[in-house]
Amino acid sequence: VHASLKRNLAWVLGRMPTEFVKLNQNWNAEPNAPGVSITLTGSNLLLTFRPNPFQFPEYRNIDWITLTFHGCARYRLGSVNDEAWYAGRCRFSDTAPEWGQFFDVTGDLKLEGLDDWVAIAPICRETKHYLFYFRDKEFECDALRWSKRNAA
Helix, strand or coil, X not given: CHHXXXXXXXXXXXXXXXXXXXCCCCCCECCCCCCCEEEEECCEEEEEECECCCCCHHHCCCCEEEEEEECCCEEEEECCCHHHHHXXXXXXXXXXXXXXXXXXXXXXXXXXXXXXXEECCCCCCCCEEEEEECCCCEEXXXXXXXXXXXXX
8 A cells, every 4th residue: 555655655745656567578688798789660669589498498509589679769779777676766766676677667767967868759659668778787768668689
């Protein structure tokens, strides 16, 4: 009941709490050298990286994972690394459930001071905010939806 009351009070005051839904179940990026790359194809953004075969052995024969962000409005590739996150120097250090994961983020996105966005299209009401923490950077984008594809 306490969390519900806190969320309702935040809504009344105009500040929704930041909430995270973990999206990578049974897969993740390679922890040491993920080899992150971004490709734009129209309004879709392709985020490609190496999978983590150490934690997920079923990815030993998979060379790349590509996440497609359909209807991408904007994206950024920031420079926050795991050391900064654990030291509390990341804007979500005190709220994100864990480092190195892929999330759908809602509520207060704490976007103040972020001016390195690459704009592609206008943000619409149906747009969702995605965040993926890699070893030495964080990827964020606003898109309508996402899908995943493995490549050997």
